[in-house]
Amino acid sequence: MKKLFTQTIFFIALATFAWVGCKKDDHDHDHEHEEITQLAMTFTPISGGGPVVFQFTDPDGLGPMEPVRVEPTLRSNTAYKVTLKVMGKDKDLTDQIKKEAETHQFFFIRVPQNFIAFSYQDNDKNNLPIGLVNHVQTFGATRGVLTVVLRHELRKATANLNETNYPMAGGSTDIEASFNVVVVD
Amino acid sequence: MIALKSQLPKMRKRLITCMALILAGLYYPTIAQRENCHYSVSGKISNSNQQIIAGAVVYIKETQQQILTDPEGKFSFEHICTPQCTLVCQVVGMQPQEVVLELTPQGTYKEIILLENSQQLAEVEVKTTALLNSTQTVTELSAEAMERNKGKFLGEALKEIAGVSVLQTGPSIFKPVIHGLHSNRIIVLNNGVKQEGQQWGLDHAPEIDLQNVERLSVIKGAMAVRYGAEAMAGVVVVEPLPLKNLRGQRAEANFVGASNNRMGMLSMLYASEVKKVKGLAWKLQASTKKAGDAFAPNYNLSNTGFSELNFSTGVGYHKENKGIELYYSRFSTHLGILKAAHIGNLNDFRFALQSQQPWFVREFTYDLTTPRQYVSHDLAKISVYKTWQKVGTLHYQASLQYNQRQEFDTRRGDLTNVPAMFLQLLSQQNDISFEHFTHHNWKGLFGFNIYYQNNYNVPITRSRVFIPDYEAFDTGFYISEKYVKPQYEVELGARYDFRQMRTFQRSFQNRDSTFSSQRQFANFTSTLGFAYFLSENITFRTNIAKSWRPPAPNELFSFGLHHGSAAMEYGNADLQPESAYKWTTTLSQTHKHFSWEVTGYLQHFQNFIYLQPNPQGNLTINGYFPVFEYKQTRAFFQGIDATAEVEGLKNLFLRTKAAWLQAYNLRDRNYLPFIPANRIETSLTYKRKQWAKFEQIYLSISHLAVAEQKRYTAESDFAPPPPSYQLWQIDMQAERKINEKQSITVGFSVQNLLNTTYRDYMNRLRYFADEMGRNFIFRIKYNFVSE
Structure with missing residues (x-):
């Protein structure tokens, strides 16, 4: 009995040390990312002419790097078709947003208010706007700040939902990107 | 290796x-x-x-x-x-x-x-017993308090001890806080094994099933000598049913139902000695619970349900002077976190603070949506000991813990059911100690520990890694000796720890690169204690201890958004180990008709690690985020815990307990955040040994007053601490004997009796929602004991 006892202890000690010794060290330490890294807004003049692209690029997503903006000018008294493109690292996330349109909506906050006019041109299954395709009308030469907000899991059916009262509809922010917009003659 | x-x-x-x-x-x-x-x-x-x-x-x-x-x-x-x-x-x-x-x-x-x-007194609430070291202040939860907390979480039960509070994340996550400190500054000792989960996380509660706990106690002091670095504030000691000296059979079944979140809990225990083999005994225990969304007085706390399934078994063989025990336990929980606490950026956070009601409120359901967590914890251990007459006892224990944590966040497309965080933590511990018998009034022990730990990010999350993969080796040697006289005891202890940590991490600048870094930490721990028995029932204890801990992985390496707090957390790879001196003094008296205990403590930290707001903030494509960086400072804690109980009239007991604490950041001359507010709890209990066919009857009403935390630094938090609040609670219990061997115990409680609307400073969801409203709890227990 005594011998068995001693042997048991010895065996356990040996087994645990052996186990510790045999750990594997070939982990894959690199992982993919799904974060949004870029928002691109393409302004195409409806009456013809080359498009201009606003870009808000944040290559490290939620990391500490400062985002980079591309802010071309818009022409006064012009109607634009505005399409949005949302990019992740090596991946276009626009289709995903389109697929889950019922839980997503863009809002376009303009300061000063209505320095340019914005209207939604797309709808989800419930006939509620998404904001991936829009219509913009510029007026006289001016400047302002345009903030694009993408909300996720909001109650889109909330009555009179607009860019000033959207927090009431709940949900959380996936994109909040501001651009300096200069409208020239 | x-x-x-x-x-x-x-x-x-x-x-x-x-x-x-x-x-x-x-x-x-x-x-x-x-x-x-x-x-x-x-x-x-x-x-x-x-x-x-x-x-x-x-x-x-x-x-x-x-x-x-x-x-x-x-x-x-x-x-x-x-x-x-x-x-x-x-x-x-x-x-x-x-x-x-x-x-x-x-x-x-x-x-x-x-x-x-004075048996009657000791049964009412918590009591102080001499566990291992009588120069330390050890407070154990009474059997009655254990009974009353059936169906709850470990942290909730620990709150009954003066000086212990909780850091909460809604109604499903309770982290114990001892003297204002938590996470990697306390140790949870589960059945003799140092619990290793992802304890750095503020929303990560100890993975322990309270239904499997026979005895629960807290050592309020830097008990680092015995249990290793990190026991800076104290140790939570969790003990399941012991198999040693188990006679006959024991069976127990519990049911608990709660009205507020419509929770049901069922637990069972069976333990028996094997008649044919003297000294051989085994046990089997299991518990399960399920709860839905909790209710605040004015609205539903949507997505705060949880379900647990836990199991444990053990077998022990104990002879006159030697023994062996095998033990296995599994804990698993699936819990939801208040949906409205999921926010995108600082603006969302501001909206949440201003709104009267959380943005997401739904009909009651048991279903969980994101954010949610799935956590499992497996523990297997073997322990052996041998005693040599007049010499001492040699103990050896080997244990293996496997902790899995999956956190699901609100995501898009095929990622909805993919965890945003998936960590596997494997911990292996070897403990050897030798406890020598008293010789020339000296009694003590010495030993060493060898620990290994491996943290692994399962590469399916497709999201940023919050803490890196790492492996750590820890070795520690300690000696603790006590000089014992009938009137007094003197205790001395010392310990040396060495930790080596290898990490596989991403750099700040280039997020895709993987490199390995290695750090080593080594330091001494020491303690000096003195206990004096002034008379047969007055005891004075004082203890001074130097303790330290290496920085935790999140403090070194965390990188990115902390979910639910709309803040970026940046680790600091250059952090130095934290060290502290803690002086704890307790004076206590136990008398037939009254008892009291007062504990005072002072703790001074060098290199205290804390999160400091960076005024720069961080602008990202998701908007603006405040940035918190891990920094080090000198810190000072001072506090008093007091408990007193008196039998006023026959069978009527008045009990009060209070905790007072202040914590300072000495370098910046301001206050440390997330320090529990001062509180006082008073209860009046009527007890009877027998009434009609019932036994051990008690009826109690208690009142809790929690002050507003006025000591806080404005820029360190998003919102000022909530105002003070008061709560009432009633508890009652009675036992009915069926026969010599069997009995039924029935209990009933009402928490938050007046359905008070309040928020607590130590609840991380206080920015978003009120605390739980009134809750009726019904308990029934069947007990069987045969010799």
Whole structure:
């Protein structure tokens, strides 16, 4: 009995040390990312002419790097078709947003208010706007700040939902990107 | 592994030296007495529940010879010169006992049963007992408090101890806080094993099933010498049903139902000795619970449900002087976190603070949506010991813990059911200790630990890694000695720890690169304690300890958004180990009709690690986020815990407990955040041993007042601490015996009796929602005991 006892202890000690010794060290330490890294807004003049692209690029997503903006000018008294493109690292996330349109909506906050006019041109299954395709009308030469907000899991059916009262509809922010917009003659 | 190997020869040499020294000391007999003194007496000390009492002081009045009982509760005196002697036995929390014995040269054997000091008092609430070290302040939760907390979480039950509070994340996550400190600054010792989960996380509660806990106690002091670095504020000691000395059979079944979140809990326990093999016993325990969304007085706290499934089993074989035990337990939980706490950026956070009601409120359901967590914890251990007569006991314990944590966040497309965080933590621990019996009034132990840990990010999350993969080796050596006299005890201890940590991480600048870094930490821990028994029931204890801890992985490496707090957290790879001196002093008295205990403490930290807001903030494509960086400072904590109880009228007990604490950042001359507010709780309990066919009846009403935390630094938090609040609670319980072996216990409680709307500073969801409203809880327990 005594011998068995001693042997048991010895065996356990040996087994645990052996186990510790045999750990594997070939982990894959690199992982993919799904974060949004870029928002691109393409302004195409409806009456013809080359498009201009606003870009808000944040290559490290939620990391500490400062985002980079591309802010071309818009022409006064012009109607634009505005399409949005949302990019992740090596991946276009626009289709995903389109697929889950019922839980997503863009809002376009303009300061000063209505320095340019914005209207939604797309709808989800419930006939509620998404904001991936829009219509913009510029007026006289001016400047302002345009903030694009993408909300996720909001109650889109909330009555009179607009860019000033959207927090009431709940949900959380996936994109909040501001651009300096200069409208020239 | 290489580091471990190089440590081993050193360790062995040290161990041998230590052993030689102790052995030399043990065989240094007092020869002069031997000649004509041939009487001897031996025996065993236990309490009324037949639980053995180790560390009790036994002395012979006439000769002043005295020893402490060994871990088996045994004592023996030899070379007594007179044929008659008076044996005195005393231990804190018990009534001292004197026995006059007639001795024979063949040796006398005497079993002494000690009664708990003023038994009625001790049963009402928490009580103080001498566990391992009587110079430390140890507070144990009473059996009654354990009963009352059936169906709850470990952290909730611990709140019953003065000076212990919780850091909460809604109604499903409770992290214990001792004297204002938590996470990696306290140790949770689960069945003798240091619990290793992802304890750095503020929303990560200890993965322990309260239904499997037989005894729950807290050591309020830097008990680092025995249990390793990190026990800076204290140790939570969790003990399941012991198999040693188990006689006959024991079965228990519990059901708990709660109205607020429509929770149901069922637990069962069966333990039995094997009649054919003396000393062999086994047990089986399981519990399950399920709860839906909790309700605040004005709205539903949507997505705060949880479900748990837990299981444990053990088998033990104990002989006269040796034993072996195997134990396995599994804990698993699936819990939701208040949906409205999921926010995108600082603006969302501001909206949440301003709104009257959380943005997401739905009909009651048991279903969970994101954010949610799935956590499982497996523990397997083996422990063996052998006792050599008059020398001591050698213990060896090996354990394996496997902790899995999956956190699901609100995501898009095929990622909805993919966890945003998936960590697997494997911990292996070896503990060897040698406890020597009392010799020339010295009693103590020494030992060493070898720990290994591996943290792995399962690469399916497709999201940023919050803490990196790492592996850590820890080795520690310690010695703790106590000089014991009937009137006083002096305790000395020292410990050396070495930690080596290898990480596989991303750099700040280039998020895709993987590199390995290595860091080493080593330091000493020491303690000096003194206990003085002023009279039979007044005890004074004081203890000063130096402790340290290496920085935790999140403090070194965390990188990115902390979910639910709309803040970026950046680790600091250059952090130095934190060290502290803690001085704890306790004065207590136990009397037949009253008892009280006051504990005061001071703690000074060097290199205290904390999150400091960076005024720069961080602009991202998701908007603006405040940035918090891990920094180090000098910190100072001071506090008092007090408990008092008095039997005013017959059967009527008035009890009050209070906790007061202040914490300062000395370098920046401001206050540290997330420090529990001062509180006082008063209860009035009516108790009767018997009424009609019921026994052990009690009826209690209690009132809790929590002050507003006025000591906070404005820029360190998003919102000022919530105002003070008061809560009322009632509890009642009665036992009905079916026969000699079986009984049924029924209990009923109402928490938040007045359905008060309030928020607590220590709840991380206080920015978003109120606390739970009124809750009716019903408990029924079936108990079977046969000898």
